[in-house]
Amino acid sequence: MSSIRIVIFAKAPLAGLAKTRLIPVLGEEGSARLAARMLRHTVTEALAAEVGEVELCVTPAPNAPEWQVWRDLAWTVDWQPQGDGDLGARLAMATQRCLAERGAVLLIGTDCPGLTRDQLREAAVRLQSHDAVIIPSTDGGYVLLGLTQYRPRVFQGISWSTDTVAFETLCQIGALGWTVAQLPMLRDIDEPADLVALPPGWLAS
Numbered sequence: 275m276s277s278i279r280i281v282i283f284a285k286a287p288l289a290g291l292a293k294t295r296l297i298p299v300l301g302e303e304g305s306a307r308l309a310a311r312m313l314r315h316t317v318t319e320a321l322a323a324e325v326g327e328v329e330l331c332v333t334p335a336p337n338a339p340e341w342q343v344w345r346d347l348a349w350t351v352d353w354q355p356q357g358d359g360d361l362g363a364r365l366a367m368a369t370q371r372c373l374a375e376r377g378a379v380l381l382i383g384t385d386c387p388g389l390t391r392d393q394l395r396e397a398a399v400r401l402q403s404h405d406a407v408i409i410p411s412t413d414g415g416y417v418l419l420g421l422t423q424y425r426p427r428v429f430q431g432i433s434w435s436t437d438t439v440a441f442e443t444l445c446q447i448g449a450l451g452w453t454v455a456q457l458p459m460l461r462d463i464d465e466p467a468d469l470v471a472l473p474p475g476w477l478a479s
Contacts, residue, residue, distance in 0.1 A: 287310040
């Protein structure tokens with residue numbers, strides 16, 4: 275398998291700033307605790323997949339005090355700042371940086387408890403025979419995007435935070451003439467209605 279990097283896009287799970295759409299149900303502290311749990315789950319599964327290096331691409335920057343307790347965990351991950359710009363610009367920057375040195379990149383977030391080491395391994399396998407791989411989310415976005423080539427077009431003209439993100443991304447990939455593998459859809463945890471999809475016990479204090 276060519277060298278690969280899993281890039282986890284994450285923001286600090288702070289009360290009042292994390293999972294804000296869940297605050298009416300869980301409160302600020304409860305939403306932050308859930309965000310922290312999802313972050314731990316994502317890093318754990320990414321490391322357990324053992325398909326390549328793991329990077330935490332974070333906001334605020336890794337040296338911010340908000341991340342100190344997390345850096346103390348001594349995870350075997352590389353810490354990188356997300357940088358400026360909209361989500362598309364930040365994803366493009368991370369992709370370009372990683373593919374300059376590696377054969378493939380898997381871009382993921384921290385909002386999907388259903389994204390496990392098994393799906394990460396399957397995505398990595400698909401990139402051996404495809405230019406791209408995507409795991410759509412039930413809300414119209416995607417929970418994983420894997421690439422073996424960098425073209426800024428993949429991240430341009432996308433209506434971020436809408437239910438057309440995956441469709442528009444696939445259109446851009448198709449326009450480039452790339453081959454793409456689609457894996458089964460998963461569910462992000464963003465809205466109160468999504469909480470039913472959490473694993474048992476995840477909301478326990």
